[in-house]
Amino acid sequence: MTTATEGRELTEVGPGTVMGELMRQYWIPAAQSSELARDGAPVRLMLLGEKLIAFRDSAGRVGVMDHRCPHRCASLFLGRNEEGGIRCIYHGWKFDVAGNCVDMASVPPHQDFKHKVKAKAYPAVERAGVVWVYMGSSAKAPPLPAFEILDVPDDEVSVTFIQRECNYLQAIEGEIDTSHFGFLHAGHVDPDDVPEDDPVHHTITNRAPEYHITDAAWGTQYAAYRAAGPDSTYWRFANFLFPFWSQAPNGEFGSHVHARAWVPLDDGHTMFCFLRWKPGISALTQPQPAFKDGRPIGGTGRSNKFLPNTTDWLGRWRLVANASNDWGIDRAAQQSNAIYSGIDGIHLQDQAITESMGPVTDHAWEHLAPSDQMITRTRRRLLMAARALRDKGVMPPGAEDAEVFRGARSGYFVSDDKSSWQEIYARQLAEAVHPSPTPLRAAE
Template identity: 55%
Template sequence: MRQYWIPAIMSSELERDREPVRLMLLGEKLVAFRDSDGNPGIMDERCPHRGVSLFLGRVEEGGIRCVYHGWKFRTDGTCIDMPSVPTEQACPHLVKARAFPVRECGGVVWIYLGDRSEPPALPQIEAALLPSHEVNVYCLQRECNYLQMAESDLDTSHFGFLHLGCLDADDFPENNPLRFAAENRAPEFASSEMPWGTSYGAHRAADDNQRYWRVANFLFPFWTQSPQGDFNDHIDARAFVPMDDEHTMMFHFSWRGKSRPLVVEDKEGKPLPGLRNNNVLLPNTTDWYGRWRPAANPQNDWLIDREMQRSRVTFSGLDNIRTQDQAAVESMGPIVDHAQEHLVSSDQMVAKTRRRMVKALQRFVEGEAPPGVDDSELFRAARGGFFVADEAIQWPDVYYHKAEGDGMKHVAPDVSISS
C-alpha cells in the first residue's frame, strides 16, 4: 500500500493556522495541519527533539512549533527554529521531522508513505481526480479490517437480501432497474482479472430480450467501483484506507451528471423502507479514532429495530443502506476468520480478488512494482455502474461495448483479461 498515493484526510478538516489533527494511517500516528500559506502538511506526531507529541503544537507563521522547547518545522519537516538553543550552537540543518509528500486534489489531501525519492503519479481514478467543486466526497469510519469493507462492496448478491429483502418487483416504478434485482435475487455472474485489479458483471433477465447488468471493479490497492448509479451518468469510487488492522476510513468520491439520484420511491412517490442512504454521525473528537464515526455502532447493536424486522418493514431491521452494510461487515469481527467461510459461485469476485492480491504481493516481493504504480493511466479504463444491454452481448464485451458507447474513449480495446 505504501507504494501508492493514499487519501489521508478531507481538505475541509484542515484550516489555515489552526490546530493540528491526529491522523492514524497504516498503523502510524501522524499529525496533519495547514500552514499560514495554505499548504497542507503531514508528519510523524513525535517531535524529533525529545518525542513530545506535535498534536500539542502551535501552527503559526509557515510551520508547526513544538510546545516543549519551541522548535519549529515546515510542512516538509525542515527545522527552521531552535529557540531553546543558543544561537551559535543551534543546528537546525541537522534535524528534520519525519514528514511525507502530500498533494491536494478533489477535496482530499493525499499522502505518499513509500520509500521512492520521487513519488509515482496519482492514480488516474475518474471520480477521485475531479475538481473539488464537481465531486462529492464524504468519509466514514468503521471498526473492522479494510478488506471486509472492500469485499462487501464487491458482493452484489447481498443486495437483494440485506437491502431489498422485504421488497418485491411490483414495489418499484417501471423505470427503476432495481425491480429486476428484487425479481431475481440470485444473479448470474461473470468475472475477470483486469490490469487495474479485477472486475465482475452480475446479470439478470430484463425486458425485451435484454439483461440488467451490475458492474463493479476492484482497483489496487484498496479501491472499489460499485454499481452506485447509471453507468453512463455516474462516476463513483471508494477507497478503504486502513487506519490500522482493525479500523478503516472510507473515502467515497462520486459525480453525477444530468440524471437525478436513483429513485428509492414506490409507484406513488413514497420512500421505500430500508433504502435511506445518509450518514448519521457522532461529533468528531480529537481521539485517534474520533473522526467520522457513525452513531450506529457495535456498542449499541447498530440501533437494530427488531419490531421493524419482525413486521417485515425491512429485512434487516436497519433503515439505512449504509448502516446495513456497516453492521454486516463489523459483525464479522475486527478481522474475519476466513478459515470458517464456505464460498460459493456467487462469491467468485471475492475469491478472484483475493488471488489477484496474493499474486501481486508475491511479485512485489520478487521486485516487481505493484499494478498501476508505474502506469497510473490503466485505472482510467475502470468504471462501475448498472445498465441494460442486449442479451446477446456477453461478458466482458458488454463492459467494453458500454464503456466505448458512452464516451469512455480511454478504454483500451486490447486490455488483456482472463475469464
C-alpha cells in the same frame, strides 16, 4: 479457503508487513481538505498503523508527519501551528511541512544544528477536496490514480468520509458482493410492487445473479447478469482497484463517475472515502422509490448521522449508530418485514454486517459459494501482487502506470447486445459520458 498465513498477509497493514508495503506504493486519501484550517490546530491521523499529524501552514500548504518531535519525542499534536510551521511546545523547535527543522529556539545560535534534524514527513497534495499522502520510500512519488472522478473540477465532486470499525478487507469484500443486495437491502420488497422499468426490478425478481469474473489491469472486475425479458440482459458491472478502491454498480453506467476507497487506519479500523461526480445519475441523485406500504429500498434512511469528531487517533467521522447500540436495529420493523434487516439505511446495513464480523474476521470459518468468486479472485490478486513486490520487486498494478485506472467504470444497464460480456462493457464505456481530463495528472 484462505489459510491462516494468507489471512495475516492480506489483513495486516502496519509498517513492514506484506500488504502494508504494497499500499505504500500509492497515494492514500487521508483527510478532507476542509478539516485543516490555515494556522489552525493540528489533526491526529492514523494511517496504515502509523500515528501522524496533519496541519495547514500560513501559506496554505499541508504537512503530514510523525506526531513525535525528533528532539525528545513529545507529541507535535500539542504544537503551535504558526508562521509557516509547527512548533513543539516542549523546547520550541519548529518544523515546516516537509519536516525540515527551521528553528531551534532552545539552542544557542553558535550550537545550532537544525540542518541535521528532520521530522519524519510524508509528501501531501490536495485534489477533489481531499488531502492525499504518499507513505512510500521512493524518492519520486508516483502519479495520482487516473480515476475519472479526479478529472472533474473540485466543486463538482461530492466527498464523504465514514469510519468503519473493521479490517479494510471486510469492507472491500462487502462492496464487491452484489448478491446481498436483494436480501440485506431489499429483502422486504415484493417484486410485484416494483415497476418493470425500474432498475431495481431485476435484482428483486431474481435474487441469485450469475457472474462473469476476470482479472483486470486495475485489479478485478465482475459482471453480474440476469434475464431482463426474452431478448435482453440486466448487467451490473463493478470493480476492485488496487490497492483498496472499489466501484459499486449503484448508478447508471453511462454517467456514474465515482471511486470509493477503504483506507486502512490500522488492522481493525477503516476510513471510507467516497468521491462522486455530482451530475452523475446514481442511487444518491435519484428520488427514492417507495414500494408497498411506503417501504423504500434499504429503509427510510438516506443520510448518515455522525458523532462529533474528537481529537482521538480514531475520533473522526464515526456514526451515531454503531456496535455499542446494535446499529439501531429495530426488531419490530424486522419482524413485520417493514425493513428486512431492521437496520435503516443502505450504508448503515453494510456497515453493521462488516463490523459484526469483528475487527478482523477469521476466514477459517467461511464456507464460500459460487457467488463469492469475486471475493476469492480479489484476495488472490492482492496476495500475489504483494508477494511479487516483496520477493521480486515487481510494482503492483497502477503504482507506476496510473492510466490503467481510467478504463474502470461501474454501473447498471439493460442491453439486448449478444456480444461477449467484455465487448459489451467496452461498448458501454465508449458510449458513456466522460468528464474531460485535466492536465494536472501528476501529483504536483
